[in-house]
Amino acid sequence: MKNFGGIATFIDRDDINTDEIIPAKYLTEITKQALKPHLLEDLHLEDGSFDPNSEGIQKASVLVTRSNFGCGSSREHAVWALEVNDINVVIGESFARIFRQNMFNCGILAVELAPEDLDRLFAIEPEVRIEIDLEKEWLRATGRDGKSVECGFSLNPFDRKLVGAGGWLAYADQQY
Amino acid sequence: MGKTITEKIFAAHLRDTPTPDNMVLDIDVVMCHEITTPIAIVDLMDKGMDRVFDPDKIKAVIDHVTPPKDSKTATQAKIMRDWARRHKIKDFFDIGRNGVCHALFPEKGFIRPGYTVIMGDSHTCTHGAFGAFGAGIGTTDLEVGILKGVCAFRAPRSMKVEVTGKLPEAVSAKDIILYIIKQLTVNGATDLILEFRGTVIDAMNMSSRMTLCNMSVEAGATSGVCLPDKVTAEYLWPFIQEEYNSLDAAVEDFQRWHSDDDAVYARTLQIDVSDLEPQVTYDYKPDKVKDISELVGTHVDQVYIGSCTNGRIEDIRAAASILEGRTIADHVRGILTPATPAIYSRALDEGLIKIFMDSGFCVLNPTCGACLGMSSGVLAEGEVCASTTNRNFNGRMGKGGMVHLMSPLSAAAAAVTGEITDPRRFLN
Ligand code: SF4
Numbered sequence: 001m002k003n004f005g006g007i008a009t010f011i012d013r014d015d016i017n018t019d020e021i022i023p024a025k026y027l028t029e030i031t032k033q034a035l036k037p038h039l040l041e042d043l044h045l046e047d048g049s050f051d052p053n054s055e056g057i058q059k060a061s062v063l064v065t066r067s068n069f070g071c072g073s074s075r076e077h078a079v080w081a082l083e084v085n086d087i088n089v090v091i092g093e094s095f096a097r098i099f100r101q102n103m104f105n106c107g108i109l110a111v112e113l114a115p116e117d118l119d120r121l122f123a124i125e126p127e128v129r130i131e132i133d134l135e136k137e138w139l140r141a142t143g144r145d146g147k148s149v150e151c152g153f154s155l156n157p158f159d160r161k162l163v164g165a166g167g168w169l170a171y172a173d174q175q176y
Numbered sequence: 177m178g179k180t181i182t183e184k185i186f187a188a189h190l191r192d193t194p195t196p197d198n199m200v201l202d203i204d205v206v207m208c209h210e211i212t213t214p215i216a217i218v219d220l221m222d223k224g225m226d227r228v229f230d231p232d233k234i235k236a237v238i239d240h241v242t243p244p245k246d247s248k249t250a251t252q253a254k255i256m257r258d259w260a261r262r263h264k265i266k267d268f269f270d271i272g273r274n275g276v277c278h279a280l281f282p283e284k285g286f287i288r289p290g291y292t293v294i295m296g297d298s299h300t301c302t303h304g305a306f307g308a309f310g311a312g313i314g315t316t317d318l319e320v321g322i323l324k325g326v327c328a329f330r331a332p333r334s335m336k337v338e339v340t341g342k343l344p345e346a347v348s349a350k351d352i353i354l355y356i357i358k359q360l361t362v363n364g365a366t367d368l369i370l371e372f373r374g375t376v377i378d379a380m381n382m383s384s385r386m387t388l389c390n391m392s393v394e395a396g397a398t399s400g401v402c403l404p405d406k407v408t409a410e411y412l413w414p415f416i417q418e419e420y421n422s423l424d425a426a427v428e429d430f431q432r433w434h435s436d437d438d439a440v441y442a443r444t445l446q447i448d449v450s451d452l453e454p455q456v457t458y459d460y461k462p463d464k465v466k467d468i469s470e471l472v473g474t475h476v477d478q479v480y481i482g483s484c485t486n487g488r489i490e491d492i493r494a495a496a497s498i499l500e501g502r503t504i505a506d507h508v509r510g511i512l513t514p515a516t517p518a519i520y521s522r523a524l525d526e527g528l529i530k531i532f533m534d535s536g537f538c539v540l541n542p543t544c545g546a547c548l549g550m551s552s553g554v555l556a557e558g559e560v561c562a563s564t565t566n567r568n569f570n571g572r573m574g575k576g577g578m579v580h581l582m583s584p585l586s587a588a589a590a591a592v593t594g595e596i597t598d599p600r601r602f603l604n
Contacts, residue, residue, distance in 0.1 A: 156197065
């Protein structure tokens with residue numbers, strides 16, 4: 001199984017939609033790699049705190065956000081845009097159904113946390129590194145100052161099987 | 177314990193239950209369009225899995241950017257076309273016969289009560305209007321659907337949305353669904369099926385029911401669904417008359433899909449529409465909805481009438497009722513995109529296209545076009561569009577553009593005055 005976790009980047013907003021994750025104009029691409037430079041290109045936060053070209057996003061393996069991440073279009077391109085930028089975990093309060101399914105279908109993780117736990121993650125001193133223990137359904141986030149936060153999460157058992165199989169295509173090809 | 181319509185559909189299609197909460201379903205219709213399918217085709221080819229489970233259950237269309245606008249979109253179309261030929265997919269719709277997927281496939285009679293339908297497109301929920309389970313999926317799900325004819329979903333939980341009262345004049349299904357999304361918010365129905373019930377739904381034609389179900393996903397819902405009845409049977413009659421002795425027999429048969437009286441719902445929402453005003457979105461989320469009176473006077477640069485939400489003949493007739501004998505404001509660019517060739521042709525026969533053209537509208541071929549900002553009608557930075565589509569996300573119709581979602585009547589009113597306008601001003 002893949003290793004999950006690493007440096008985290010934070011986006012403090014609800015309802016980030018798939019047009020913001022990867023704009024429709026890039027849906028004409030037929031390779032995943034072509035999406036790489038365009039991740040979150042159209043995302044603007046009101047306070048101007050997000051820059052798609054920042055180092056934070058380029059170094060990150062984990063994206064931490066708020067509720068209803070990935071709403072809108074069904075485009076799996078949104079997941080691939082994360083994947084080709086080496087982001088293999090998204091942590092949030094909740095996900096749009098299709099986006100969440102697309103993540104597990106690709107064998108990568110969408111982790112749901114309680115809002116209080118998310119607040120604790122957002123409060124950690126950057127740069128944050130997140131370790132994930134899939135077996136124990138537990139994660140630890142550690143800030144630059146060495147202080148850390150731990151919390152548990154739960155995965156749907158079927159989603160866990162998909163991650164174990166390396167995605168839905170591999171799973172379905174064996175089973176059906 | 178009773179079952180909802182969706183629970184009945186799931187039970188009838190159950191292939192596997194990998195866990196008690198996860199159900200793998202047999203799929204009756206796998207629909208494909210040229211934005212999300214070519215990448216699935218290429219991936220399956222790379223993996224040596226270029227097969228289809230049943231060419232007759234796959235329906236394919238080129239609709240999002242058609243005719244192609246550049247080499248990349250031409251290549252996407254070519255990949256689809258070659259694939260459809262290679263696998264003898266007979267229901268493949270190319271230029272001249274193509275239209276917006278969620279308008280075209282119902283029109284061809286491909287969707288029936290009790291069916292399971294998937295597509296790599298979030299508005300696949302539209303097909304719930306026929307008493308089917310229709311859900312949008314991503315490309316991996318699409319690949320598995322094409323290859324194996326199955327798809328996994330969580331065990332369905334439903335929200336009953338009961339719509340009653342007397343629908344006021346100039347208030348339509350679009351206004352109702354915008355109002356419902358406002359109540360639910362953009363994730364208020366995540367992982368739920370919206371089951372539309374009540375006297376207002378019973379009285380709706382299929383076009384309105386499709387508008388309603390189409391936007392269920394904007395509240396996060398997995399799908400929307402209406403119970404199949406006489407209206408459904410009448411719409412489908414040309415396609416099902418061999419199967420039933422009479423319309424009544426079809427209506428009776430459809431009742432096996434009706435939710436039981438003691439079915440269990442996760443939530444119930446009651447809406448009385450008697451005092452509902454036309455509704456309009458503001459800002460960049462489909463739950464940012466206001467009564468039109470609060471937005472009257474907002475300047476618009478473009479008016480777009482079309483899409484899987486509101487590009488059907490009923491929508492074109494509604495807009496034409498305001499445009500007839502009037503011209504659109506000088507500064508407005510009006511764009512009409514009938515959703516399918518049959519709708520276009522019908523609109524020509526009824527003289528509606530002439531009304532649009534005389535008023536100053538440009539009439540495009542059936543396509544998604546401006547709806548997703550990929551072609552024909554993209555906005556410039558700072559421009560505003562009054563649109564009958566379903567999404568107002570930031571940048572959806574072009575970077576820096578603003579989209580106000582509304583009904584065809586409200587959009588036509590905005591075209592005439594050049595600003596957001598209560599359509600009731602033009603009635604009678
Ligand atoms: S008309 Fe718009 S919402 Fe409908 S399928 Fe086309 S792009 Fe999607």
